[in-house]
Amino acid sequence: MxxxxxxxxxxxxxxxxxxxxxxxxxxxxxxxxxxxxxxxxxxxxxxxxxxxxxxxxxxxxxxxxxxxxxTLERHARSYNHLEGDVRLRRLYSANKFFLCIDKTGKVDGTRRKNYADSLMEIRSVSVGVVAIKSVSTGLYLAMSKKGTLFGSVRYNPSCKFKERIEENGYNTYASLRWRHKGRQMFVSLNGRGKPRRGHKARRRHPSTHFLPMLPT
Structure with a gap:
């Protein structure tokens, strides 16, 4: 020294x-x-x-x-370990409905805790972006340009959603591809368990808040 x-x-x-x-x-x-x-x-x-x-x-x-x-080449921070991460969850909304996709591609909410169509495979496709697929039907959750939710047979850019943990501990899922007048469009279930158009939902609305629950 x-x-x-x-x-x-x-x-x-x-x-x-x-x-x-x-x-x-x-x-x-x-x-x-x-x-x-x-x-x-x-x-x-x-x-x-x-x-x-x-x-x-x-x-x-x-x-x-x-x-x-x-001496130390600077590289962009790598988050590759997040890509491909798969979780089996049921998305339980703050309105007390489980998100589900039936075999016809219809997106709906159910109060049945162990309903087969509500078990989702949530896969990280990039940092903060996920693809959601029904395990029983094999259909991907997707959102159209008009904000309508539907089940897609094939994975495509409309099936990508930004996953964000909100302050109340619930998650929100916003379409990565589509916006309405510059505003994000969210996956949402109303008080009757019916999907709402993405442009009518807001991040702070309880209808857009989902809790990923472990299957039982």
Whole structure:
């Protein structure tokens, strides 16, 4: 480590490594810029290693105010571990209905807790975006340009929904593809368990709030 001491003649520093010490060297005997660069280089090495890359002079880089990015290539943060994550859940709305998709592609709500068509496979397709598929019918939850919910035989961009955890602990699901006058359109079940048009639903409405429940 680098230890600075003050003596009568002036400032000295000692460098100690592997139990051996170099004799104290007077600070005045070295050009001030070189001493500063040396200290900066030692500090940078101690903080995690900025070893010189090929074709780069560390002292020159420090003199130019260059950071250590030439040794650690910066990559966009990867969330690949989230993609493909699959959860089996029943989406229970704040209006006390389970979202379901029947074999004809009709989206509805049911109060039956163990209804087969309400068991959903929620798959993460990208960060914060999911695809929802009925396990029993194999149909994907989809939203049309007009905000109508339906079951799609094939997975397509209309089947992508932004999943967001709200402050009350419930989730909301907004169409990734479609908007109405610039506003998000949400998956929603009204007080009778019927799907609402996406453009009529708002994030704060209880009809858009769903609790992913583990199957029993």
């Amino acid at each position: 680098c230890k600075w001491t003050r003596t009568t003649p002036g400032l000295y520093y000692d460098l100690t490594s592997a139990g051996s010490a170099l004799p104290g060297l007077p600070l005045q005997s070295y050009p001030f810029p070189l001493v500063c660069l040396s200290v900066l280089f030692l500090a940078c090495s101690a903080l995690g290693g900025c070893p010189p890359a090929q074709g780069h002079d560390p002292l020159q880089a420090l003199a130019q105010g260059t950071n250590c990015s030439w």
